[in-house]
Amino acid sequence: MQFLRIVVSSIATLFLLLGCEKNIDINFDPPDIKPRVDVKLPDADADLPNIFSRLDIQFSKNKIQVIPPLDDQEIDTLEQQLPCKLPPILRAMYRWHNGIVDFTPTYEFQALDKVVEEYKFFKRFHKENGLKEGEGWPAHFLPILQFNGKMYVALDCKDQDHTPLFSYFIEDGTPQAMYRGPGHLLQVILGSYETGAYKREFDLMDRDPIAEDKVFRQYAFASELKTMERNWVALEKSLTTTQGDNFNSVTGYLFEVPDERGIPILVDQLRDADAEKIVHICLALGGLKSEKARPALYDLLKHKSSRARNFSASALSELRGPQSQAETDTLLRLLEDSDKLVQLSAIEALRHAKSYRAIDTLIDKLHRSRPGMQVYIIDTLADIGDRRALPALKELQASFPAKLDNTRYGRTRGGDPSPTDFKSSVDEAIRRFGQY
Structure with missing residues (x-):
């Protein structure tokens, strides 16, 4: 589940840590989730001036820092240090901005000199450690987007007529298709900003995975939509049939297949759930950010288990909609909870709701x-x-x-x-x- 490892929200990260605490049945058959992007299909035919102009409006609105553009000569000089020429759309992006700090809520669009620097580092690292072709960082990958020096979206430049982008987690080493090319990337990012799937929350950029997925579907080919629906069918079956600790593992796949149809299934699973199962369900519900989960999470604020109260309050802090008066009053009462972690999560939920x-x-x-x-x-x-x-x-x-x-x-x-x-x-x- 590579996508799980590149989600930066605290809920997704914590979910992974908790998932590692349990021993999963070796006979467990996880849902068969396929990449939703078909890299054999063409990149989007993007109207770049229009996209750049509209993205600049969103960057200004969300207080996103951009780096001044490069001219053709500067691009040529840096390009000579890479294994291939930059595709025309990527070259145009560097004539637009030579880097964008919060390009998405997850990734920075790297300055071209930084791309060159990191590519050279990977190449030097491979040589010093005797890695062969096919081991470690692929020789034809350009580290265009990055987070935390470990997570990348890399452009595959081995074929100038076809340049898909892959997620790549350094500690995993398995590329996973994300976009059919730079044009597709720009379309999805612009749509995500304009629909509110991406927006600034306080001092950080926030991502709504379900809203982002709806944007992605707008620019998907019919075959990709068919794959996404197939993924949901496989996940739905696992969510409704898997039991015990294996169910806790399955809920993590909702970060790969973010679908509101999973909300009622998770809520139904709360019936007679123990505290550990409630924790995993809360992590999934909070990570999906769907307002449809709010009533169930509110009910858990009164649960006898402090872990259930803690994680339900934390999940509520991830939602974007307004709090009801009853929810605010319950969270205020939790400020005197016997468990300090419950108090902290209640404070965070009040903070995210800007509760006067x-x-x-x-x-x-x-x-x-x-x-x-x-x-x-x-x-x-x-x-x-x-x-x-x-x-x-x-x-x-x-x-x-x-x-x-x-x-x-x-x-x-x-x-x-x-x-x-x-x-x-x-x-x-x-x-x-x-x-x-």
């Missing part, structure tokens, strides 16, 4: 909490942006001594920060209020 009704309760909680909890509350107050919180933050700022301990702490979730980091969080929150 929570301000007074959060300020009261701020005065009664340790620094690790206070940092979560401070960030939440700053994100909500209600100026009623400003006096409490300034009071906290004034309480710091002139000289602070600069020691860096290794922190767990909700663990206390160093005094320097703590003050920095307070200072940054107050600074942000000056921008409202």
Whole structure:
């Protein structure tokens, strides 16, 4: 499940970690999920000036940083250091912008000099470690998009008439088709921005996988749509027939096959589910970001298991729709839960909903909490942006001594920060209020 490994949301990452805790039955037959992209089909015939113009509007709207373009001579110089010529669409992209920091919620569009640098690194690494052709990074892959130095979308340039893009996870080494070419990539990304599948949430770019999948389907060929429907049928069968720990594993495939038809199946599976199964279902429901999951997640806030309460609140924090008054009130009560992790997840859910009704309760909680909890509350107050919180933050700022301990702490979730980091969080929150 390569796509699982390149999802950057905390829910997907945590899902993988939890999935590794359980022993899966060796006789378990996972759903047979095929790549939804057929790389033998042609790239999209993209209207580049129109796409670039509309994307620039979205970048401005979402405060996305772009790097000034290259001219033809600069591109020629860098291109000579690569194993092939850049396809015309990719060349046009570098004449548009020489890199885009948050090109998608997952990936950065790399500057061409960075592409050259990383390609040379892979080539040198292969030579130093005696890797043969076909081992490690493919010689004809250009690392166009990257995340975290390990996850890439690479353009296959071995055939100038046909240049598909593949996801490539360094620690796996198995390419997986993502787009039929740069034109297809641009169409899907533009559609995702304009439909709201991609948008900025606070200081990060956010991705709605179901909405993104709907955009992808608009630009898919009939054969690709047939493959996607076949994938859903295979996944649906596994979701409805698999039992025990194997079911927890199957829910992860919903990140590869994001489909709202999976929501009622997951909700139905909550009946008589133990805490561990509830955790995996919450991770899947939160990762899919569908508002259809909200009622079921709200009910779990009152569950007897603290893990169920924790992960349901965390999943609610991933949803984009408004909170009801009843949901807000329940989350506020969870600020006094016996489990600290439940309290933190409730704070995050209030933060993502920008709940103005929570301000007074959060300020009261701020005065009664340790620094690790206070940092979560401070960030939440700053994100909500209600100026009623400003006096409490300034009071906290004034309480710091002139000289602070600069020691860096290794922190767990909700663990206390160093005094320097703590003050920095307070200072940054107050600074942000000056921008409202």
